[in-house]
Amino acid sequence: MYWNQHRECLPREQLEEMQLARLKKVVERVYYNVPFYRQKFQERGLEPSDIKSLADLKNLPFTTKQDLRDNYPFGMFAAPMSEIVRVHASSGTTGKPTVVGYTRTDLNNWAEIMARSLTSGGTTKDSVIQIAFGYGLFTGGFGVHYGAERIGALVIPISGGNTERQIMIMKDFGTTVLACTPSYAIYLAETLEKMGIDRSELKLKYGIFGAEPWSEKMREEIEKRLNITAIDIYGLSEVIGPGVAIECQEKKGLHIFEDHFIPEIIDPVTGEVLPEGEKGELVFTTLTKEAFPVIRYRTRDLSVLTRKPCPCGRTHIKMAKVFGRTDDMLIIRGVNVFPSQVETAILEVAGVEPHYLLVVDRVGSLDELEIQVEVSPRMFSDQVKGLEDLERKIKHRVESILGISVRIRLVEPNTLPRSEGKACRIFDRRNI
Amino acid sequence: MIKQISLFLENKKGRLAYVCRVLANEQINIRALSIADTTNFGVLRLIVNNPEKAYEVLQKNNFAVSMTDVLAMEVPDVPGGLAGALERLDQAAINVEYMYAFLGKTSHGALVIIRVENPEEAIPVIREAGIKLLDGDEVYSL
Numbered sequence: 001m002y003w004n005q006h007r008e009c010l011p012r013e014q015l016e017e018m019q020l021a022r023l024k025k026v027v028e029r030v031y032y033n034v035p036f037y038r039q040k041f042q043e044r045g046l047e048p049s050d051i052k053s054l055a056d057l058k059n060l061p062f063t064t065k066q067d068l069r070d071n072y073p074f075g076m077f078a079a080p081m082s083e084i085v086r087v088h089a090s091s092g093t094t095g096k097p098t099v100v101g102y103t104r105t106d107l108n109n110w111a112e113i114m115a116r117s118l119t120s121g122g123t124t125k126d127s128v129i130q131i132a133f134g135y136g137l138f139t140g141g142f143g144v145h146y147g148a149e150r151i152g153a154l155v156i157p158i159s160g161g162n163t164e165r166q167i168m169i170m171k172d173f174g175t176t177v178l179a180c181t182p183s184y185a186i187y188l189a190e191t192l193e194k195m196g197i198d199r200s201e202l203k204l205k206y207g208i209f210g211a212e213p214w215s216e217k218m219r220e221e222i223e224k225r226l227n228i229t230a231i232d233i234y235g236l237s238e239v240i241g242p243g244v245a246i247e248c249q250e251k252k253g254l255h256i257f258e259d260h261f262i263p264e265i266i267d268p269v270t271g272e273v274l275p276e277g278e279k280g281e282l283v284f285t286t287l288t289k290e291a292f293p294v295i296r297y298r299t300r301d302l303s304v305l306t307r308k309p310c311p312c313g314r315t316h317i318k319m320a321k322v323f324g325r326t327d328d329m330l331i332i333r334g335v336n337v338f339p340s341q342v343e344t345a346i347l348e349v350a351g352v353e354p355h356y357l358l359v360v361d362r363v364g365s366l367d368e369l370e371i372q373v374e375v376s377p378r379m380f381s382d383q384v385k386g387l388e389d390l391e392r393k394i395k396h397r398v399e400s401i402l403g404i405s406v407r408i409r410l411v412e413p414n415t416l417p418r419s420e421g422k423a424c425r426i427f428d429r430r431n432i
Numbered sequence: 433m434i435k436q437i438s439l440f441l442e443n444k445k446g447r448l449a450y451v452c453r454v455l456a457n458e459q460i461n462i463r464a465l466s467i468a469d470t471t472n473f474g475v476l477r478l479i480v481n482n483p484e485k486a487y488e489v490l491q492k493n494n495f496a497v498s499m500t501d502v503l504a505m506e507v508p509d510v511p512g513g514l515a516g517a518l519e520r521l522d523q524a525a526i527n528v529e530y531m532y533a534f535l536g537k538t539s540h541g542a543l544v545i546i547r548v549e550n551p552e553e554a555i556p557v558i559r560e561a562g563i564k565l566l567d568g569d570e571v572y573s574l
Contacts, residue, residue, distance in 0.1 A: 410442075
C-alpha cells in the first residue's frame with residue numbers, strides 16, 4: 001500500500017540526486033536567513049558552495065536542543081514571518097518550550113508524508129480514522145489530521161482523553177483506524193473490557209501509534225487485545241512532527257522519507273558518523289522545510305539504520321524502533337519531560353536548589369509522574385499550611401511547564417538516592 | 433517564652449520511633465508532643481528539657497527541623513478551666529494557631545502549649561487577662 005509509489009520506491013540513485021539538490025538549497029536557505037547557522041558555518045570556514053556531494057554533510061555543524069532554546073522563540077525561522085502560517089511547540093529542557101514554524105508549503109509537505117505514513121499503516125479513502133492524539137501545540141493531532149484528510153479518509157478529530165466517549169464513538173461511528181500513543185491504546189483496550197464491549201462490536205483494523213517508546217512486547221499485547229495491526233510511527237516536532245518515519249506492513253523497521261529528510265547515526269560522545277548497522281544517536285537534516293529547517297539536528301534518540309532492501313518495495317532507508325535516549329528525557333503520556341524542567345520549577349517556587357526524584361509508574365496502563373522533593377531546612381517552617389502551600393505551588397508550576405498532571409510528595413532530607421555524590425533524578429518503574 | 437522544636441516527618445513506618453530514639457540517646461526528655469498530619473507527611477512538635485541540644489542533634493541526623501517560640505499557659509485543672517482561658521484570649525483578640533497539652537502539671541493547674549501569631553506582643557496581653565504563663569526554665573525542668 002503506497003500513497004506516492006513513485007517517490008516511495010524511487011531508485012536509490014535518483015533519490016540521492018534529489019537529496020543533493022535539496023541539501024544545497026536548504027543550506028543556502030539557512031545560511032542567508034538564520035544568523036545562528038551563518039555564524040556556525042563561518043566559524044568552520046564553510047560556505048553553501050562547499051556542499052558538493054552528500055558526503056559533505058558530515059562537515060556541517062550539529063544543531064542541538066540547546067541551540068533551539070537559545071534562539072527562542074522565532075530565531076531559527078528561515079522564512080519571513082508573513083510566510084509562517086502555523087506554529088507548534090514541544091517541551092524545552094527548562095521552562096520555555098521549543099517553538100517550530102511552518103509555511104504553507106511545509107504544511108503541504110507534512111500532509112504528504114503523513115498521507116504516505118497513514119497509507120503504509122493501512123489507512124485508505126474508505127477508512128474511518130479516530131485521532132486520539134492531542135490537538136494543540138503538540139504536533140501529534142494536527143499532523144495525523146492533515147495526512148488523513150489528504151487521503152480522504154473520514155476523520156474523527158476527537159483528540160485525547162474521555163475514554164468512555166472515545167469508545168462510544170469508536171463503536172457508533174465504525175472507526176477502522178486508531179491513531180494515539182501506544183499506552184493509550186492499551187488503556188482503551190482495558191476500558192473496552194471493563195465496559196463489557198465485545199471486540200466484534202468494533203470495526204477496528206489498524207492502529208498507528210507513536211510519540212513515545214514502545215516495545216515489541218507492547219505491540220503484541222495491543223494487537224492481541226484490540227485484534228488489529230499495530231504500526232509504529234516516528235517523528236519529532238523539531239524535524240516536522242509525526243511522519244518522519246513509518247513502519248510498513250513488514251513491521252521490521254521504519255522507513256524514513258528520504259526525499260524530505262537525511263538521517264545519520266553518530267557516536268553520541270565523539271559526534272563521528274557511524275557506518276550503517278551500528279547503534280548510535282539519530283541525526284536529521286531536513287531537505288524541504290522552509291520555515292524551520294534544521295541541519296544535522298541531534299535527536300538524542302538511539303537507533304540503527306539499514307539500507308537492506310525491504311520486501312515492501314520502498315527504497316527509503318529504515319531505522320530500527322528507537323531503543324532509548326542519550327539524555328535523561330522521559331516521555332510520559334506522549335509528553336517530553338526533562339528533569340531539568342522540574343528542577344527549574346522547584347527552584348523558582350522554593351528558592352533553593354532542590355533534591356528531587358521523578359518517579360514514573362504505569363498504573364493500569366496510564367503513566368503517572370510523582371515528584372518527590374526533599375524538604376530542606378530552608379523550606380521548612382513549623383506550619384503544616386506552609387508545607388501544603390509549598391506542595392501546591394510546586395505542583396502548579398511544574399504542571400504549567402510540563403502540561404501534564406503530576407503528584408508532589410515532600411520527603412525528608414537526605415532520603416532520596418544519591419550516587420557518587422550526584423543525585424539520581426529518575427526512577428522509571430514502567431515496564432515498557 | 434518557650435522554645436518548641438518542630439520537625440518534618442514523612443508518614444512512614446518507624447519514623448516517630450526513630451526520632452524519639454535519637455533524642456533518647458542524647459538524654460533529651462520529651463515533655464510535650466503533638467503531631468499535625470496530612471496524607472503524606474506530618475509536622476512533629478516537641479517541648480523538651482534542652483531545646484538547643486535537641487535542635488542540634490536532630491539537625492545532625494538530617495531532619496528538617498526548626499525552632500519556634502510558643503507559650504506555656506497555666507490553666508485551672510477543673511472543668512471549664514481551659515474554656516475560660518481561651519475565652520479570655522479571644523476577648524483580647526489573640527488568635528491561637530494551634531495548641532496541645534503538656535504532660536504532668538504544676539502545683540496550681542494543668543499546662544497547655546499554645547502557638548500565637550506574635551508571641552512577644554501577646555505575652556503582656558495574656559498576663560493582663562489574668563492568665564499565668566510559665567518561663568522556659570520552669571517548663572523544661574518540670
